[in-house]
Amino acid sequence: MKIRASVPAKVILFGEHFVVYNKRALATALNLRLSVEVSGRGKDKSGYHLYIENIPSFGFQMELAEGKAQPFINYEGASSAIAYVRGAIEYLESKYGIEGGVEMRIKSDIPLSAGLGSSAATSVATIAALRRYFGVDSDSGEPTPKLEEIREDAHHVEKAIQGNASSVDTAISTYGGYVMIENGEVKRLNLPAIDLIIGTIGCIPLGVSVERISELSLKTKKLVEAVKTRREAFKSVFEHIFNASDELTKEAILALEQRDFYRLGSLMNINHGLLDAIGVVPRRLSELVKLSQELGAPGAKVTGAGGLDELGGAGSVMALPPPGDSNGAIKIKTAMALTGALAMVLKTNAKGLIVESV
Ligand code: PMV
Secondary structure (H helix, E strand, O other), X not given: OEEEEEEXXXXXXXXXXXXXXXXXXXXXXXXXXXXXXXXXXXXOOOEEEEEEEOOOOOOOEEEOOOOEEEOOOOHHHHHHHHHHHHXXXXXXXXXXXXXXXXXXXXXXXXXXXXXXXXXXXXXXXXXXXXXXXXXXXXXXXXXOOOHHHHHHHHHHXXXXXXXXXXXXXXXXXXXXXXXXXEOOEEEEEOOOOOEEEEEEEOOOOOOOOHHHHHHHHHHHHHXXXXXXXXXXXXXXXXXXXXXXXXXXXXXXXXHHHOOOHHHHHHHHHHHHHHHHHOXXXXXXXXXXXXXXXXXXXXXXXXXXXXXXXXXXXXXXXXXXXXXXXXXXXXXXXXXXXXXXXXXXXXXXXXXXXXXXXX
């Protein structure tokens, strides 16, 4: 028996960071997927044997004159992906008494540590595949994944490994579609699929120490803490910024329902400005946003935690394609790629968790 669970990447459209303070956020699933396959290991073999295939690397940088390439396969990111697999296994062993004796194969199109939900995707898919393999989901007839339980299990694992993670990533990986977080509650929304241009900066600048590189996997935590410190210093100002973000998310949902891309774009630009105001926009991500706006995107913003200049600005942005210009998205994607970003044109509203026997 072989079970495959696959889940989508996520992108936060509005309200990242502000969601930590109970303001609204809107996120959606992208058509990039991660899958976990579980099968038996053959007789007498216990434990878990893990293969990780094609997790997108972050490329490399080099000074041509020096001729020395600095690799940038993101081993740190890969090892944090392993932490989520290990966390999921330990959790399932203690909760459901599963016992191992399996091969696990993980394949992913989702860049690591980029704000696109790779860690939640790893947790949700690992949990869903193991639950089905060990019969946790099959008390009667044809097993169907118990989405609510899987999401809760995965959120437990996320919190155990990452500390204070909001429920947005695991919700999107599990349900797909669109999700709004309101007062900490997850609400699934029915909104139209749209195209988005996603630009990811993954390279670490030359000469950065190994310790710094390992900080990359703690980037979200660091940025959330930095926002907290700034908020304490400018409490009454931040109050307005946070409320403005809450209002933006509400208006954005209306604009998306009406497919009013100019209004949606303007709201994204304002959201980006607020993220800049709270200090999570590094130079390279700022440049990608400006470049998209200059090339006709009605809106562009940082998505996810943002980034830090001292970590090379690693992180992601998203841009709305210029309406009515069939080449507009490709132009922006190409321009982003020329700056060294990994650039993709993706669709929102992708399907959530799929579990199947293969
Ligand atoms: O970049 P990511 O995917 O880790 O996004 C973090 C989003 C935050 O709002 C900054 C934190 C959270 O837990 O919601």
